[in-house]
Amino acid sequence: MTTSIYPFTAIVGQEDMKLALVLNIINPALGGVLIKGEKGTAKSTAVRALADLLPAMEVTAGCRFQCDPHSPANLCAGCRDRRNAGHAVTGKPAKMRVIELPVSATEDRVVGTLDIEHAIKEGEKRFEPGILADANRNILYVDEINLLDDHVVDVLLDAAAMGVNTVEREGVSYSHPAKFVLVGTMNPEEGDIRPQLVDRFGLSVTVKGEHEPQQRVEVIKRRLAYEQDPERFTVQYEAEQQQLAGQITQARQLLPKINLPDDLLLLTAKVAIVLEVDGHRADITVIKTAITLAAFAGRTTVTPEDLRQAARLALPHRMRRRPFEEGVLDWDKIEAVFTEHRA
Amino acid sequence: MVQRIGFPFAAVVGQELAKQALLIAAVNPKAGGVLLSGEKGTAKSTLVRALAQLLEKSRLIELPLNATEDMVFGSIDIQKAIQLGVRAATPGLLARADGHLLYIDEINLLRREIVSGILDVSSTGLNVVEREALSCVFPARFILIGSMNPEEGSLSPQLLDRFGMMVTVAGEHDPGVRAEIVRRILAYERDPAAFCLLYQEQSKQLRERISAAQQCLHRVELSEAMLELAAQYCSQACSAGHRGEYYLVEVARSIAALAGRLYVLPDDITDAAKLVLPHRLQQQSPETATADQPEPEAEPPNQAESPDEAENNQEQAPPGLPDQEDPRQAEPECQDEHTQEQNAGDTERTADIGAIPLMGQLNLNTRDRQARQGAGKRSLTRSNTKLGRYVRAEIRPDLVSDLALDATLRAAAAYQRVRPRGRCALTIYRQDWRKKIREKRIGSIFLFVVDASGSMGARERMKAVKGTVMALLQDAYQKRDQVGLIAFRRDHAELLLPVTRSVDLAQKCLKHLPTGGKTPLAEGMLMTLEVLQALKRRDKDVQPVVVLVTDGRANSQSDAVTAALEASRQLGETGVHSLVIDTEQDFIKLGIAGKIARQLGGAYYKLEELSAQKMIQIVNTLR
Known part of the structure; x- marks a missing residue:
């Protein structure tokens, strides 16, 4: 049993998946990623390997919800009371984490429930936080999200939409911030997931096994090397890991300064109309992704190329398949809009 | 908060x-x-x-x-x-x-x-x-x-x-408007406080308008003529009961108050009708109750282009009532024309979806069934494991596990004064014990096997088929059933939609299903068999229902009919529940679909005998 993590940069290929995950660390507002x-x-x-790359952040000391001491608007009730009462709210360094939500989790474990011990011993109602509390400001990872119970999906949607988890159950009434990056993985062979849940994901990628024999060999080689001596293997990738972590930190700083040419907004709207997507979430996500891509590349201005790549990550899961037709995302349609734009 | x-x-x-x-x-x-x-x-x-x-x-x-x-x-x-x-x-x-x-x-x-x-x-x-x-x-x-x-x-x-x-x-649907939406959201997210400042003046005006309206509302007068107009709207909309009129009048008065007027204009009533009547059109007069029978001839341009559209239709005002503005209405029309034009050369066409029965009626129907059967198999089922949603608690002094602590505490709380106090804050007796009752949705699997050959395209048959299947899909989704769709035409069968919970996908799939070519019925049956076997492998307890829609005129090979019957026999041996809907309408009837139903050991109905509602009832008895 080893406690070390396989280095993110040692994963062979799967560029889209890696990119989508990194973009979400840079900009948690992207809305997570669904990996099929x-x-x-x-x-x-890949998701577990992210842990190594996650940036440092500051959390309020003694807070159950990792509140950001510098963001008064997003404090939990406890932190806000302390602040309003004039107590100092002190921060302490922490690292963003990957919180796992097991498919077998019950609703009360997810949203939180009545603290049994306290209720019996003291006769007082107290809220016992659940997984969504841990997930605040972190990454919430659901493996095999398509197998999740329907009613757990419902509460997950509720929280993801609002960034707040409101609990009204088993005698407790409580509300706390729950802003998280939702990362889900699924094997489509085992069933689909509800369109509404899919729509909550900012990005989606489809991964396939590598087909190049050489690449496949490389995958196995690295895996074997890792299992033989995890520490030595990890050391080999340390430089690359640090470089990527640095790039992520820089991109996070650059993010608020990115400049978005106005015509690209119009271009995005046209793409969304041509593709007949539901609602406006697609447009918003494409733009945000393009901005994040520019930051990741160290640029201060979004280019049409960023937009094209963003469309590739943000649109496939918002498309519908038609019978007797191949392909999901009609690239010709998107290209036509881009061409028209250039003209 | x-x-x-x-x-x-x-x-x-x-x-x-x-x-x-x-x-x-x-x-x-x-x-x-x-x-x-x-x-x-x-x-x-x-x-x-x-x-x-x-x-x-x-x-x-x-x-x-x-x-x-x-x-x-x-x-x-x-x-x-x-x-x-x-x-x-x-x-x-x-x-x-x-x-x-x-x-x-x-x-x-x-x-x-x-x-x-x-x-x-x-x-x-x-x-x-x-x-x-x-x-x-x-x-x-x-x-x-x-x-x-x-x-x-x-x-x-x-x-x-x-x-x-x-x-x-x-x-x-306007690119400029869409762009503006994104622009504002980005600006808001970048700096919420600064963004709100931009709208401070407008927000203040709205606030004033609301409070002014609240204050003058009770003074807004409603003339006899306006009251009559309101009643007229409601009777045209066949709105059941008198809630419609009541709300219509109150909404109209509010509109006047918001406009700063102390009297109601006819326009206020019209505007109010757009808000109050759409969802009351559901319970309609008897002639619309038969609307689930697809009508081949009449086809108003905006009727039932897609499931969404069809739904809007029920919500839209009938002729004589103001139309609720729906930006989506104009768009699918031209698109459909386009598809038909395109398909003309390929001897292939995509049929519309026939009128879908009102959703309200479906619901009435299902509740009826639940009342008779108790917790139905397809709906909420009490779960004996610890899985499922905790819905309420019941008294269980013999409780072994899954204690509903909150309910137990509440039960015990009332008697704490008269009970001796132990080490804990509460003294709990056995009679306080409550067990959690959990509910879980259990759905069935419906496998639709649809003949998409050229003969099905004739005489609006496909449209009727789509309408019927769509009604079942609606019903299925609300009960969280799983559905799959197999279509066969030309020389092969295709699993268009692997078994999924997304009925939404099934609807889109069905909407765009083209017809044309020969009828490879045997291939369709064999693929069904394959899919069923895969399902059984995953979960041996599943009880799928196969709904086969065909005219039975298998013609993809020389002995196509024999092959189809043989494939059906194999399928029948698996003991699967099935329903065959015969769409044969030709003058000389071959009656092959009936033979197939016998091989399958399934129920057999002619399309023209079936209303969608009846079909749902039939399917519900199949399990």
């Missing part, structure tokens, strides 16, 4:  | 009708609240939350989907009972919402008992608590606001009727 793919395509490995 | 600077009401682009309805609801509690229905990502909840910021005295109380009954309606106050020995009630969400707005997002996903309980309270303004040896009444006069995505299931007509107003929202 067959078994054994490093989906879970 | 977490305090944050919300998106300003005035900054929401478009959605004028929804905005108007929300303002009316805020001005006049008698207007009966509002239900916003529409596709995802159309600012429904943003608008509701933004409205709350405009109100000075009232707050927005949100009811989350995880709410348990005791929290909604109130229960015994555990702390008081234990610490002071007082048997007191603690108000639930509804009582807390007294004088405020009560918002239920995804109201169609909330448990039915809770929804109807809430609507009862909202109509009387009183929240009566009768539980745990308590009996008390809390005032609960709130303005009810709900939002829902109809793709996820509908509300029953009874519940719909309790809402004063209903608005269907949709996304914008």
Whole structure:
């Protein structure tokens, strides 16, 4: 049993998946990523490997919800009371984490419930926080999200939409911030997920096993090397890991300064109309992704190329398949809009 | 509540009708609240939350989907009972919402008992608590606001009727407008405070308009003529009962008040009708009740282009009533023309979906069934494991596991004064023990096997088939059934939709299903067999239902009919429940579909004998 994590940068190929995950760390407002793919395509490995790259943040000392001491608007009730009462709210360094939500989790474990021990011993109602509390300001990872119970999906949707978890159950009434990056993985062979849940994901990627024999060999080689001596293997990738972590930090700083040419907004709207997507979430996500891509590349201005790449990540799961037709995302339609734009 | 600077009401682009309805609801509690229905990502909840910021005295109380009954309606106050020995009630969400707005997002996903309980309270303004040896009444006069995505299931007509107003929202279709929406959201997210400052003046004006309207509302007069006009609208809309008129009048008065007038104009009534009547058209006069019979000849341009459109149709005003503006209406029409043109050369066409029976009727039908059978197999089922949603508790002194602690504490709390005190704060006796009752949705699997050959395209047959299957799909989704779709034409069968819970996908698939070519019936049956075997491998307890729609005229190979019968025999041997719908309409009937049904050991019906409603009944008896 080893406690080390397989290095993110050592994952062979799967560029889209890696990019989508990194973009979400840079900009948690993107709305997470849904990773679809067959078994054994490093989906879970990649998500767990993120832990190493996650940026440092400041959390309020003694707070159950990792409140940001510098963001008064997003404090939990406890932190706000302390602040209003004039107590100092002190921060302490922490690291963003990956919180896992097991498919078997019950609703009360997810949203939180009555603190049994306290109720029996003291006769007082107290809220016992659940997984959504841990997930605030972190990454919430649901493996096999398509197998999740319907009613757990409902509460997850509720929280994801609002950034707040409101609990009204088993005698307790409580509300706390629950802003998280939702990362889900699924194997489509085992069933689909509800369109409404899919829509909550900012990005989606489909992963496939590598087809190049050489690449496949490389995958196995690295895996074997890692299992033989995890520490030595990890050291080999340390430089690359640090470089990527640095790039992420820089991009996070650059993010608020990115400049978005106005015509690209119009271009995005046209793409959304041509593709007949539901509602406006698609447009918003494409733009935000393009901005994040520019930041990741170290640029201060969004280019049409950023937009094209953003469309590739943000639109596929908002498309509908038509019978007797191949392909999900009609690239010709998107290209036509881009061409018209250039003209 | 977490305090944050919300998106300003005035900054929401478009959605004028929804905005108007929300303002009316805020001005006049008698207007009966509002239900916003529409596709995802159309600012429904943003608008509701933004409205709350405009109100000075009232707050927005949100009811989350995880709410348990005791929290909604109130229960015994555990702390008081234990610490002071007082048997007191603690108000639930509804009582807390007294004088405020009560918002239920995804109201169609909330448990039915809770929804109807809430609507009862909202109509009387009183929240009566009768539980745990308590009996008390809390005032609960709130303005009810709900939002829902109809793709996820509908509300029953009874519940719909309790809402004063209903608005269907949709996304914008103009690139400039769409761009503006994104621009504003980006600006807001970058700096909420600065963004709100931009709309400060507009927000202030709205606030003043609301409070002015609230103050003058009781002075707004309604002439006899206007009252008659309102009644006329309602009778044209065949709205059942008199709630329609009542809300119509109140909404019209609110519109006048918001405009700063003290009298109601005919236009106010017309505008009010757009908000009050759409969801009351569901219970219609007898002639529309037969609308589930597809009509080959009449085909108004906007009729049933897609499931969404069809749904809108019921919500739209009948002729003579003002049309609710629906930006989506114009668009699919031209698109469809295009597809047909394209397909003409390929001897392939895509049939429309025949008129779909009113959803309300489907619901009535299913509830009926539930009442007879108790917890139906396809709907909520009590779960014996610890999985499923905790819905209520029952007395179980012999309890082994899954204690409902909250209910147990409440039961014990009432007697703490008279019981000896141990080391813990509470003394709990065996008779206090409560067990959690959990519910779980269990759906079935429907496998639709549809003949998409050229012969099916003739004489609107495909349209009728699509309408019938679509009705089943609607019913299936609301019960969280799984569905799969196999179509066969030309020389092969194709699994268009692997078994999935997404009925939405099935609908889109079906909508665009083209017809043309020969009839490879045997291939279709063999693929069905394959899919069924795969399903059984995954879960041996599944009981799928196969619905085969064909005219039986297999002709893809020389002995096509024999092959088809043989494949059907194999399929029949698996013991699967099946239903064959025969679409053969030719003058000389070959009756092959009937033979296939016999091989399958399944039920057999002719398409023309079937209304969609009847079909649902049949399918329900199959399991």
